[in-house]
Amino acid sequence: MSQSNAAKTSAGPIPVTVLTGFLGAGKTTLLNRILSENHGQKIAVIENEFGPESIDNDLLVQDRDEQIIEMNNGCVCCTVRGDLVRILDELRAKRALGKLGFDRVIIETTGMANPGPVCQTFFIDDSIASAYMLDGVITVVDAKHGHETLDTQTEAQNQVGFADRILVSKVDLVEDAEFQDLRARLVRMNPRAAITPANFGQADIRELLDLHGFNLNAILDIDPQFLEGEHPDAAEDAHSHDHHHHDGEACEHPSHSHAHAHHDDAIKAFIFKSDRAFDPVRLEEFLSGIVQVYGPDLLRYKGVLFVKGSNRRLLFQGVHQLMGAEPGRAWLANEKRNTKMVFIGRNLPQDIFNLGLEQCLA
Numbered sequence: 465m466s467q468s469n470a471a472k473t474s475a476g477p478i479p480v481t482v483l484t485g486f487l488g489a490g491k492t493t494l495l496n497r498i499l500s501e502n503h504g505q506k507i508a509v510i511e512n513e514f515g516p517e518s519i520d521n522d523l524l525v526q527d528r529d530e531q532i533i534e535m536n537n538g539c540v541c542c543t544v545r546g547d548l549v550r551i552l553d554e555l556r557a558k559r560a561l562g563k564l565g566f567d568r569v570i571i572e573t574t575g576m577a578n579p580g581p582v583c584q585t586f587f588i589d590d591s592i593a594s595a596y597m598l599d600g601v602i603t604v605v606d607a608k609h610g611h612e613t614l615d616t617q618t619e620a621q622n623q624v625g626f627a628d629r630i631l632v633s634k635v636d637l638v639e640d641a642e643f644q645d646l647r648a649r650l651v652r653m654n655p656r657a658a659i660t661p662a663n664f665g666q667a668d669i670r671e672l673l674d675l676h677g678f679n680l681n682a683i684l685d686i687d688p689q690f691l692e693g694e695h696p697d698a699a700e701d702a703h704s705h706d707h708h709h710h711d712g713e714a715c716e717h718p719s720h721s722h723a724h725a726h727h728d729d730a731i732k733a734f735i736f737k738s739d740r741a742f743d744p745v746r747l748e749e750f751l752s753g754i755v756q757v758y759g760p761d762l763l764r765y766k767g768v769l770f771v772k773g774s775n776r777r778l779l780f781q782g783v784h785q786l787m788g789a790e791p792g793r794a795w796l797a798n799e800k801r802n803t804k805m806v807f808i809g810r811n812l813p814q815d816i817f818n819l820g821l822e823q824c825l826a
């Protein structure tokens with residue numbers, strides 16, 4: 465394993481996975497599972513815990529193949545972001561000098577954290593942006609308490625909105641109908657993240673690492689359902705909304721599906737599609753305006769755009785106010801040129817977005 469590090473040290477950016485989920489959802493359980501699995505990778509872990517002792521930036525554990533660094537006193541999303549940058553910088557420097565070998569980084573955020581600012585770190589800070597690549601956000605949702613947490617905690621909703629993958633823990637503690645109901649709700653909130661049940665962190669590691677969720681070039685290769693607007697769960701959800709017991713069995717438990725069937729979450733996703741090309745100037749103007757106004761409530765947005773005057777697909781994505789676009793591959797001769805965009809955010813005025821985007825069409 466360590467041999468491979470030497471080779472990787474100078475190669476491309478270091479992939480980073482952000483692991484999030486509400487308090488007690490099962491993040492640590494999943495992380496321990498990832499670390500104990502024999503996947504042949506060395507993982508540096510940055511943990512952000514609330515605690516009275518400041519052990520900030522100490523290497524706490526250096527056995528096996530992991531380096532675990534704990535960031536204390538504060539929340540990685542706000543006060544400690546400077547620390548996160550510093551720690552990532554130090555890790556990079558040590559790795560470059562050969563003092564530390566690792567293939568990737570996992571950041572376990574505190575249950576209270578909004579993953580947005582953590583993700584932004586990888587775009588805002590130049591030294592971080594060049595050394596690291598944000599690979600994806602994994603959100604753990606507790607099957608037993610998920611509904612309640614989502615009802616009451618804004619940060620839990622944000623965490624779902626940001627996810628590239630959602631792992632539902634503690635499925636062993638609920639009936640299948642309850643799990644399906646939670647799943648339907650999660651799909652409404654974030655149709656682009658695959659949802660997998662994972663008891664005690666038992667998940668296929670290969671489905672969690674190398675997601676390229678934030679990597680524009682890989683957008684469509686990695687998740688073929690991305691932006692399809694026809695997520696298998698979403699399709700099912702549309703029909704099962706009022707019919708939770710299609711197998712004819714009535715549910716006796718008042719606490720089950722019914723109670724949550726009509727949740728209207730503030731975090732929602734919508735998709736914009738068009739076969740007409742965008743006028744690039746108008747589009748740029750509209751988007752930069754709209755992120756100024758709605759940035760704080762825009763969690764994730766991504767798209768593959770058909771733009772007038774270009775024979776290449778334009779790949780576009782953003783986190784809050786930070787937006788970026790880059791040319792993708794050329795449209796194929798027999799390919800139908802069109803635009804697909806997804807917006808995930810809190811209380812977004814879908815009609816304003818749709819209308820505005822329509823007006824940007826050439």
Ligand SMILES: Nc1nc2c(ncn2[C@@H]2O[C@H](COP(=O)(O)OP(=O)(O)OP(=O)(O)O)[C@@H](O)[C@H]2O)c(=O)[nH]1
Pocket residue numbers: 485486487488489490491492493494574575633634635636637662663664665
């Ligand atoms: N029944 C059951 N219990 C689980 C599962 N996953 C985790 N737990 C338990 O849930 C509790 C919390 O799990 P942790 O992994 O510590 O959760 P966490 O998200 O790291 O918690 P914080 O660090 O407090 O935010 C522990 O007692 C775990 O054993 C699961 O799939 N099923």
